Amino acid sequence: MKILVATTNQGKLKELSEMLDSDIEFKSLADFPDVKEVEEDGKTFAENARKKALGYASQTGLWTLADDSGLMVDALEGAPGVHSARFSGSKDKNRGLLDHKNMAKLLGLLEGVPDEKRTARFVCNLCLASPEKVLIETSGTLEGVIIREEQGANGFGYDPIFYVPSKKKTVAQLESNEKNEISHRGQAILHFKPLLRELLKKNT
Numbered sequence: 001m002k003i004l005v006a007t008t009n010q011g012k013l014k015e016l017s018e019m020l021d022s023d024i025e026f027k028s029l030a031d032f033p034d035v036k037e038v039e040e041d042g043k044t045f046a047e048n049a050r051k052k053a054l055g056y057a058s059q060t061g062l063w064t065l066a067d068d069s070g071l072m073v074d075a076l077e078g079a080p081g082v083h084s085a086r087f088s089g090s091k092d093k094n095r096g097l098l099d100h101k102n103m104a105k106l107l108g109l110l111e112g113v114p115d116e117k118r119t120a121r122f123v124c125n126l127c128l129a130s131p132e133k134v135l136i137e138t139s140g141t142l143e144g145v146i147i148r149e150e151q152g153a154n155g156f157g158y159d160p161i162f163y164v165p166s167k168k169k170t171v172a173q174l175e176s177n178e179k180n181e182i183s184h185r186g187q188a189i190l191h192f193k194p195l196l197r198e199l200l201k202k203n204t
Contacts, residue, residue, distance in 0.1 A: 005026050007029060007067075011155075012185075013028045020193065035056060036059065038051060038055030042082065050127045050134060052066035057129045063128060064128070065126065066128075067125065069185060071123075072122075075117050103158060125139045136195045145163045146161055154172050154179070
């Protein structure tokens with residue numbers, strides 16, 4: 001069974017394939033250089049995940065797993081939200097550089113906001129679709145606090161400034177197995193796995 005994961009982000013592909021640990025060959029968008037990019041113009045993470053899954057499934061003929069995820073900061077009324085990946089407005093292709101620009105913008109906006117008001121959550125919506133229809137949708141969240149400077153070298157995105165009180169660490173200071181247990185993507189996948197197993201049983 002082949003499933004396309006609608007990302008070119010190798011970090012995300014690795015995380016998903018580690019957590020799903022099933023007999024599936026996961027492909028990424030890097031394997032399909034001719035596909036047209038599906039515009040993520042939805043107002044919610046769920047809408048974007050659905051749009052990507054259906055859009056890439058119809059182009060490739062493969063079942064496609066898409067996730068839309070991001071950071072919602074209470075003091076910023078839920079921003080960056082669906083704009084998390086390009087929050088700084090930078091078109092930089094270097095992922096690490098882009099992550100740093102996004103974090104710098106966020107920290108700038110939160111300057112002067114006291115610690116107790118810096119609450120935030122990572123949100124992840126997963127959608128698996130065939131070319132014809134949505135097959136599975138799940139979601140997950142991780143609650144935390146935005147700290148004032150980067151800590152830790154693991155992970156990607158906003159992980160170095162997202163502090164998890166129960167772990168007394170930022171997400172970027174967690175080992176990958178620790179992160180997978182508690183992360184928003186980990187939670188979404190936890191709900192997703194049994195549904196995928198049932199679906200595969202019906203289709204084999």
